[in-house]
Amino acid sequence: MYGQPNVTPSPTPRVIALLIAERDDAHELARHAEDVLNETFARAPAQAGPPDVLAVCVTRRYDPQLVESLLRLALRTIVAVTVPDLRAPVQAADLASVLERTLAAQALGPHDFVCAPASALGEEVAGRLAAACGGVAFGRIQQFGFDHPGAHAHRTVFGGRASVRVQARTGPWFGGLRAQPGSANKPSAVPGATVLREEASVPHDADEITLLPADAGRRPVETARVVVSGGRGMQGAEGFALLEQLATRLDGAVGGSLPAVDAGWVPVTHQVGQSGKFVSPEVYVAVGISGTPQHLAGIGSATRIVAINNDEDADIFRAADLGIVADWHTFVPALIARIDAARCADAGSR
Numbered sequence: 001m002y003g004q005p006n007v008t009p010s011p012t013p014r015v016i017a018l019l020i021a022e023r024d025d026a027h028e029l030a031r032h033a034e035d036v037l038n039e040t041f042a043r044a045p046a047q048a049g050p051p052d053v054l055a056v057c058v059t060r061r062y063d064p065q066l067v068e069s070l071l072r073l074a075l076r077t078i079v080a081v082t083v084p085d086l087r088a089p090v091q092a093a094d095l096a097s098v099l100e101r102t103l104a105a106q107a108l109g110p111h112d113f114v115c116a117p118a119s120a121l122g123e124e125v126a127g128r129l130a131a132a133c134g135g136v137a138f139g140r141i142q143q144f145g146f147d148h149p150g151a152h153a154h155r156t157v158f159g160g161r162a163s164v165r166v167q168a169r170t171g172p173w174f175g176g177l178r179a180q181p182g183s184a185n186k187p188s189a190v191p192g193a194t195v196l197r198e199e200a201s202v203p204h205d206a207d208e209i210t211l212l213p214a215d216a217g218r219r220p221v222e223t224a225r226v227v228v229s230g231g232r233g234m235q236g237a238e239g240f241a242l243l244e245q246l247a248t249r250l251d252g253a254v255g256g257s258l259p260a261v262d263a264g265w266v267p268v269t270h271q272v273g274q275s276g277k278f279v280s281p282e283v284y285v286a287v288g289i290s291g292t293p294q295h296l297a298g299i300g301s302a303t304r305i306v307a308i309n310n311d312e313d314a315d316i317f318r319a320a321d322l323g324i325v326a327d328w329h330t331f332v333p334a335l336i337a338r339i340d341a342a343r344c345a346d347a348g349s350r
């Protein structure tokens with residue numbers, strides 16, 4: 001249940017943004033806070049006014065710049081929890097045990113909506129917390145709102161091509177929020193917002209999860225704004241090294257189709273599709289991928305698809321917003337060279 005709160009649960013709806021990520025990436029953490037705020041303000045009933053939004057941020061070290069950037073947002077309270085002994089790779093069980101205590105201290109109650117990011121990590125943490133706090137797990141959501149009494153959320157189904165409305169009368173409610181593009185509405189900062197600093201440690205008796213070496217240091221596909229994916233048409237690991245170079249230049253992550261994973265060219269944690277990860281970046285670059293329904297099921301409907309394939313009849317072109325009929329052996333190195341040249345010219349003109 002809710003633990004031993006040292007303050008009384010709030011009787012009015014409250015939104016709690018969980019700012020957690022695989023790495024202490026201040027940009028990613030602040031972006032999730034903005035997503036939660038935009039979603040909260042977009043759907044708040046005019047007569048009642050928007051609910052309070054509280055952010056709980058978990059990092060290994062206290063980051064004053066991150067707190068500074070959070071103070072510029074419409075957050076009423078910022079709880080900055082530092083956990084120096086957080087394991088790498090970060091584990092959902094550790095975060096959940098830390099957050100369970102922090103949420104109890106913040107008097108988590110039946111009117112609170114807790115929003116983790118819509119990453120594999122965020123969703124697992126949200127699910128664990130819902131179980132530990134006796135709350136309701138909504139899963140991956142795109143929208144949420146309060147119903148007086150109760151709360152609802154919109155969940156995507158069928159690979160993001162449809163959505164269903166789920167509701168529950170009593171919270172706390174938990175979801176992994178993937179904000180919809182275009183919902184930004186820039187609420188202003190709250191004067192006199194409170195910053196609370198906490199130090200925590202994790203019990204290291206939980207089951208240790210060892211990440212496959214191939215995955216270490218790779219940017220996760222679920223949270224990237226650009227995903228560059230390769231398929232069987234990449235013909236080997238060398239092709240994927242080139243995709244890695246392209247992804248780095250686009251500040252993106254590398255993904256792959258099932259055959260590419262089976263061949264060992266990309267780790268299984270980066271497989272996109274029905275039996276892999278669901279991704280909804282702004283841009284998805286599919287190279288040497290034919291575009292089967294099982295692969296496309298892993299790509300959000302709002303994502304722009306750029307396809308590079310040497311078969312002009314490939315199905316991927318039916319789903320693509322931009323299709324390039326080309327052999328990647330020539331096109332991808334040329335694209336990388338073009339990006340580098342444009343950046344050089346840009347740097348030279350400053």
Ligand SMILES: Cc1cc2nc3c(=O)[nH]c(=O)nc-3n(C[C@H](O)[C@H](O)[C@H](O)COP(=O)(O)OP(=O)(O)OC[C@H]3O[C@@H](n4cnc5c(N)ncnc54)[C@H](O)[C@@H]3O)c2cc1C
Pocket residue numbers: 230231232233234256257258259260271272273274275276277287288289290291292294295298308309310311314326327328329
């Ligand atoms: C239950 C089930 C679950 C599945 N889950 C998934 C899943 O999660 N993810 C997934 O991806 N698949 C999944 N599959 C497999 C799926 O059915 C396809 O087999 C798979 O998506 C095909 O992958 P591909 O596009 O990489 O390969 P292919 O279909 O073989 O396509 C390769 C493409 O590369 C192009 N190409 C070749 N050479 C070049 C070149 N030099 N330059 C440019 N283009 C080139 C070809 O024209 C072709 O279009 C699943 C299947 C089942 C039955």
